[in-house]
Amino acid sequence: METESIATKKSLFRSDAMQRLMAFAALIVLFVLFSIASPNFFKFDNIVGILLATAVNGVLALGVTFVIITSGIDLSVGTVMTFSAVMTGKFITDWGLPIPVGIVGGILAGGLCGLISGTFIARMKIPPFIATLGMLYVSKGLSLVISQLMPIYFNDTPIFRQLAMGSILGAIIPGLEIPNAVLVLFAAAIIANLILTKTVLGRYTFAIGSNEEATRLSGVNVAAWKMAIYALCGLFSGLGGVLMAARLNSAQPALGSGYELDAIAAVVIGGTSLSGGEGTILGTIIGAFIMSVLVNGLRILSVPQEWQIVVTGGIVILAVYTDILRRQK
Amino acid sequence: MGDVIVQMTGIEKTFPGVHALAQCQFELRAGEVHALVGENGAGKSTLMKVLAGVYKKDAGDILYKGASVDIPNPRAAQQLGISIIHQELNLMPHLTVAQNIFIGREPRQKVRFMLDEKEINARTEQLLSMLHLNLDPRTKVAELTVAKQQMVEIAKALSFNAEVLIMDEPTASLTEAEIGELFRIIAHLRDQGVGIVYITHRLEELPRIADRVTVMRDGRYVNTSPITEVTRDQIISMMVGRTIYEAAPEVPENPSQDVMMEAKNLRRGNVLKDVSFVLKKGEILGFAGLMGAGRTDVARAIFGADSLDSGEIYVKGKLAHIKSPRDAVAHSIAYLSEDRKRYGLALGMDVEANIVLASFQKFLAWLGWVDATRTRDRAKVMVDMLAIKTPSLQQKVKFLSGGNQQKVIVGKWLTADTDILIFDEPTRGIDVGAKSEIYKLLNELVQQGKSVIMISSELPEILRMSHRIVVMCEGRITGELTNAEATPEAIMKLATQRGEIVQMETDSTKGDA
Numbered sequence: 081m082e083t084e085s086i087a088t089k090k091s092l093f094r095s096d097a098m099q100r101l102m103a104f105a106a107l108i109v110l111f112v113l114f115s116i117a118s119p120n121f122f123k124f125d126n127i128v129g130i131l132l133a134t135a136v137n138g139v140l141a142l143g144v145t146f147v148i149i150t151s152g153i154d155l156s157v158g159t160v161m162t163f164s165a166v167m168t169g170k171f172i173t174d175w176g177l178p179i180p181v182g183i184v185g186g187i188l189a190g191g192l193c194g195l196i197s198g199t200f201i202a203r204m205k206i207p208p209f210i211a212t213l214g215m216l217y218v219s220k221g222l223s224l225v226i227s228q229l230m231p232i233y234f235n236d237t238p239i240f241r242q243l244a245m246g247s248i249l250g251a252i253i254p255g256l257e258i259p260n261a262v263l264v265l266f267a268a269a270i271i272a273n274l275i276l277t278k279t280v281l282g283r284y285t286f287a288i289g290s291n292e293e294a295t296r297l298s299g300v301n302v303a304a305w306k307m308a309i310y311a312l313c314g315l316f317s318g319l320g321g322v323l324m325a326a327r328l329n330s331a332q333p334a335l336g337s338g339y340e341l342d343a344i345a346a347v348v349i350g351g352t353s354l355s356g357g358e359g360t361i362l363g364t365i366i367g368a369f370i371m372s373v374l375v376n377g378l379r380i381l382s383v384p385q386e387w388q389i390v391v392t393g394g395i396v397i398l399a400v401y402t403d404i405l406r407r408q409k
Numbered sequence: 410m411g412d413v414i415v416q417m418t419g420i421e422k423t424f425p426g427v428h429a430l431a432q433c434q435f436e437l438r439a440g441e442v443h444a445l446v447g448e449n450g451a452g453k454s455t456l457m458k459v460l461a462g463v464y465k466k467d468a469g470d471i472l473y474k475g476a477s478v479d480i481p482n483p484r485a486a487q488q489l490g491i492s493i494i495h496q497e498l499n500l501m502p503h504l505t506v507a508q509n510i511f512i513g514r515e516p517r518q519k520v521r522f523m524l525d526e527k528e529i530n531a532r533t534e535q536l537l538s539m540l541h542l543n544l545d546p547r548t549k550v551a552e553l554t555v556a557k558q559q560m561v562e563i564a565k566a567l568s569f570n571a572e573v574l575i576m577d578e579p580t581a582s583l584t585e586a587e588i589g590e591l592f593r594i595i596a597h598l599r600d601q602g603v604g605i606v607y608i609t610h611r612l613e614e615l616p617r618i619a620d621r622v623t624v625m626r627d628g629r630y631v632n633t634s635p636i637t638e639v640t641r642d643q644i645i646s647m648m649v650g651r652t653i654y655e656a657a658p659e660v661p662e663n664p665s666q667d668v669m670m671e672a673k674n675l676r677r678g679n680v681l682k683d684v685s686f687v688l689k690k691g692e693i694l695g696f697a698g699l700m701g702a703g704r705t706d707v708a709r710a711i712f713g714a715d716s717l718d719s720g721e722i723y724v725k726g727k728l729a730h731i732k733s734p735r736d737a738v739a740h741s742i743a744y745l746s747e748d749r750k751r752y753g754l755a756l757g758m759d760v761e762a763n764i765v766l767a768s769f770q771k772f773l774a775w776l777g778w779v780d781a782t783r784t785r786d787r788a789k790v791m792v793d794m795l796a797i798k799t800p801s802l803q804q805k806v807k808f809l810s811g812g813n814q815q816k817v818i819v820g821k822w823l824t825a826d827t828d829i830l831i832f833d834e835p836t837r838g839i840d841v842g843a844k845s846e847i848y849k850l851l852n853e854l855v856q857q858g859k860s861v862i863m864i865s866s867e868l869p870e871i872l873r874m875s876h877r878i879v880v881m882c883e884g885r886i887t888g889e890l891t892n893a894e895a896t897p898e899a900i901m902k903l904a905t906q907r908g909e910i911v912q913m914e915t916d917s918t919k920g921d922a
Binding site for chain 1: 463481483484487495498499500501502504505508512515517522523524526565811874
């Protein structure tokens with residue numbers, strides 16, 4: 081009996097590594113399958129398209145990874161992203177602030193939303209689902225109020241668009257025109273990985289998700305760290321908002337709903353456990369790529385968009401189910 | 410024994426509706442193991458949580474090394490050198506041994522935000538070797554046995570340079586060998602001058618480990634005395650406030666020879682090896698053995714919770730195909746897990762709902778509507794019959810004591826009208842007074858013609874209650890004793906009959922645990 085329970089636990093802990101491996105294998109399989117199915121899939125332009133399509137969702141998912149590892153949830157990342165985009169537009173176009181100031185301001189606006197959610201969750205003990213659901217509506221409404229329901233364009237500052245669509249890499253290595261948005265995603269992922277694995281914040285993220293009460297009793301100021309974690313998630317949403325605005329050359333106040341679910345799906349496919357305590361940044365990035373490869377590949381195979389959504393849902397269920405199966409062994 | 414290190418006087422603590430501590434006092438010297446005993450709810454844990462900064466006291470004084478101190482939170486206690494190991498292990502299973510030990514005060518790198526993982530592991534290694542613990546700092550805690558996890562807790566507590574170490578029921582889930590290891594470490598710490606508070610239910614441990622014992626009752630201090638100057642019976646009578654005799658009442662004769670259930674050649678992997686036994690009508694059949702002997706596995710197999718490789722179960726003479734707990738219930742078998750809160754009760758629901766939980770179909774009225782009048786009547790009958798102490802039928806069961814929770818579970822299965830009840834450690838975590846009520850209840854059940862299988866690790870309990878005793882060791886039944894034949898020595902001999910079996914077996918099964 082005892083030996084058995086130890087064995088189960090062992091496999092449980094191998095499972096996040098396994099899940100990542102599985103997810104990576106799934107990504108490769110998808111690549112190979114689509115490449116065989118269509119000659120148009122494995123082409124430079126198309127791969128760049130996939131990378132670009134992953135950028136925003138990937139950045140949002142990075143933040144959500146932290147929150148989910150604490151066994152929390154953030155439903156507001158999509159609309160906070162929009163809020164940040166609108167604020168960036170407000171700063172740069174309407175107020176004429178310098179572009180870097182506008183960018184930092186947009187990111188901080190997202191961080192502030194996260195901090196507020198985190199305060200409700202950590203100090204007022206409102207369940208994360210509810211607190212961030214509230215933040216979803218609040219940020220969505222504020223985006224509409226501040227923009228007065230109109231998109232804000234960045235036509236006076238053409239350089240802003242280069243943040244996402246230009247290619248520093250292409251300028252250095254001709255022919256490798258990978259948009260900056262992709263570089264931003266990878267840079268953000270590296271930073272997120274550093275925070276998660278090497279810093280105190282990362283350690284407490286896992287500790288809170290693994291056993292919050294024990295963490296508290298160990299003298300860790302759990303409430304403060306939780307607020308920091310939601311604020312960090314908000315900062316990533318803010319970065320996602322800036323990227324989105326740059327990519328579209330405009331802040332679209334009506335956009336954003338549904339992005340939170342894509343981000344959560346990417347995290348889950350990447351092997352992060354909704355019950356907390358385990359998860360990786362690499363997994364999340366792979367999860368985000370699986371989703372965009374799938375959508376892209378199906379589109380190339382002329383599968384209607386509505387069916388792409390259905391398939392994505394199936395993949396999420398499948399990813400979690402394989403994880404559960406492995407745990408039961 | 411050294412100087413007085415902790416002196417608590419006049420401690421008061423009130424929770425909503427409960428006066429948990431009233432004028433409590435406690436004294437701890439450096440270099441002593443001071444046992445703290447009392448029934449569940451006596452306030453032992455609460456008092457120690459006040460000392461450890463988990464709870465804030467409402468009134469009273471704490472002198473630490475002669476100076477009055479205020480301990481507002483766990484961190485303040487740690488800084489004073491007071492560490493507590495809680496009853497429920499407080500570890501982060503997903504983190505490593507080293508990460509757990511240094512949680513909240515990780516060594517940092519020059520950039521203050523970055524962890525110094527090397528340093529964390531190195532310091533842990535030092536700490537573990539000081540305690541002579543053979544553990545890898547990089548192992549995830551979830552991969553360790555409960556006993557090893559406990560050692561991690563101790564290492565963690567000591568890493569604060571603790572001068573006071575509070576241990577709340579540390580042996581509750583340890584095997585005999587692991588308890589020996591724990592006691593070795595406790596003795597080692599005592600010799601180094603650490604003051605140790607040892608909260609326990611297992612009075613038989615006291616002479617082995619404790620120097621002094623303090624008894625608490627109903628949130629009040631009763632008595633403190635050196636362990637050599639009190640007998641176990643005196644401690645018990647102080648705990649319950651009256652003299653009760655632990656001596657066994659006569660086990661009523663079981664006249665029936667009718668077979669209620671028979672298990673034939675149950676096998677499951679290495680866990681169950683050819684287990685066969687007979688359960689008679691109106692009988693309490695005790696299952697004795699050491700931890701990991703496979704007793705719970707027998708119960709789970711009969712109940713359909715684990716699938717068997719082979720073997721047959723007959724209920725009332727008929728072959729029963731039990732593939733799931735649902736089948737078992739249909740064959741009138743109930744399993745009352747030792748982990749009542751997890752497997753036995755819907756904690757957030759009230760007494761009435763729990764009692765009718767396993768037999769809703771009996772209370773259905775038109776269109777599947779639950780007949781609330783009948784469920785209430787039925788619950789009322791059970792509460793009266795089993796003497797469940799609850800303010801009302803609408804009380805949520807999580808607010809009941811362990812003994813009353815156990816009774817609610819019994820009520821649930823009686824309502825479902827089961828004939829075979831398998832009790833797994835029926836009195837674990839239940840205080841002395843409530844224990845005898847559970848025993849009375851078991852006797853009543855078998856007198857009504859029901860059959861009981863009682864798995865218990867407490868020999869006195871097995872000896873006192875069982876008509877017959879089956880002893881297991883490493884997945885086998887190594888013997889069967891009648892109540893008349895059974896002595897603690899006879900049972901322990903069978904429970905440890907490992908060597909002989911291994912000799913009889915071929916080499917292939919050696920080392921199976």
